Amino acid sequence: MNAVKATWTNGRILPGEPVDWPDGSELVVEPVGSKIGLDEAMVPDALLADLAKRIAHAGALAEVNEKWSCPSPRTVTALARAGVTLVAGSDSHHCRNIGVYDRWVRPTASAARA
Numbered sequence: 001m002n003a004v005k006a007t008w009t010n011g012r013i014l015p016g017e018p019v020d021w022p023d024g025s026e027l028v029v030e031p032v033g034s035k036i037g038l039d040e041a042m043v044p045d046a047l048l049a050d051l052a053k054r055i056a057h058a059g060a061l062a063e064v065n066e067k068w069s070c071p072s073p074r075t076v077t078a079l080a081r082a083g084v085t086l087v088a089g090s091d092s093h094h095c096r097n098i099g100v101y102d103r104w105v106r107p108t109a110s111a112a113r114a
Helices: 044-057 072-080 105-113
Strands: 008-009 012-015 063-065 087-088
Touching: 044 072, 063 072, 072 087
Parallel strands: 063 087
Antiparallel strands: 008 012
16 A cells, blocks of 8 residues: 555545545554644734735735645635635646645635635
8 A cells, every 4th residue: 555645624534646445444644744844824914914915916826736735724815815816736646636626725715705
């Protein structure tokens, strides 16, 4: 069996790619933390709003990534409110996952528009 990356979302473990493990397979699950040791929650609201405004002013785009479930809904909301154009990314490693945005991107972007 091969290891895969997964995300803990709404009380469920969601593998980042299809798995072919038999039912009843025992798993070892542990959080890996953020990629560089920072958490988006550490960024104060005022600084996040300022960053979002600067991104919008620069005309830059921001990616909402399906595989990595990032950025957080709070950050996506700040970006959307500032007028930043959001683009969906899947970081797919299998062709069946390209263009599939139902786990993180679609719900997060919809919540940001509300």
